[in-house]
Amino acid sequence: MTKQLMGKTAIVTGASSGIGTAIAKELTKAGANVVLAARNKEKLESIAADIGNKDKLLYVQTDVTKTNDVEYLTERAKQVYGNIDIYVNNAGKMGSSRVLNGDVSEWEQMIDINIKGVLYGIHSVLPDMQERRSGHIVNIASDSGFEVIERLTVYCATKFAVRAISAGLEKELANTGVRTTNISPGMVETPLSSESPFEDDRKKLEPTDIAKAVIYAVTQPDHVDVNEITVRPV
Structure with missing residues (x-):
């Protein structure tokens, strides 16, 4: 456990698999109350059963594309734990991304x-964080947000x-006292990347590698704002 996160509350979206699950586990291990959303x-x-520690864990079924769902998620978290200190925007989708394919439905979902x-x-969380002059928003992006890959044009755009x-x-x-961190993972071993080509002689990142980057960012002293972290396979 880390003293910086004891008594803190974090929401993690996309927590039902891959990176989101790993982030939730690491935050719980570090002593935070964690709200799983997916x-x-x-x-x-x-x-939730696998992580255990029921007093420090809550799950809320949430579709992040619906404002009512997201608002309910944050309100439920506040009802149970009080203030929300960390919000991890991890939910994501990688779909048919070539513009030439014209898969409008996939584009819209992404x-x-x-x-x-x-x-x-x-x-959903910013007004309270601003009022308290405290809080941390973590956005999980991708190294595809630096360079466009031909087969992933629309995904890269998002x-x-x-x-x-x-x-x-x-x-x-x-x-304002409210901090924000953008984390851009390279190829991670998750269901999202299972069909993506990758060199046979290289090892993909593990979800835990990204979770540890989150822990690093949110455990810095109050005067330190880690804005950008890029994590790539060697």
């Missing part, structure tokens, strides 16, 4: 989850947007 209730129940979902989450939101928010929140 669309799949059965997976949330299973992960935009709704990867961009709108991030904004809805920020909007992750460029997350980085832009993070950078703009950091400027808007200067001197």
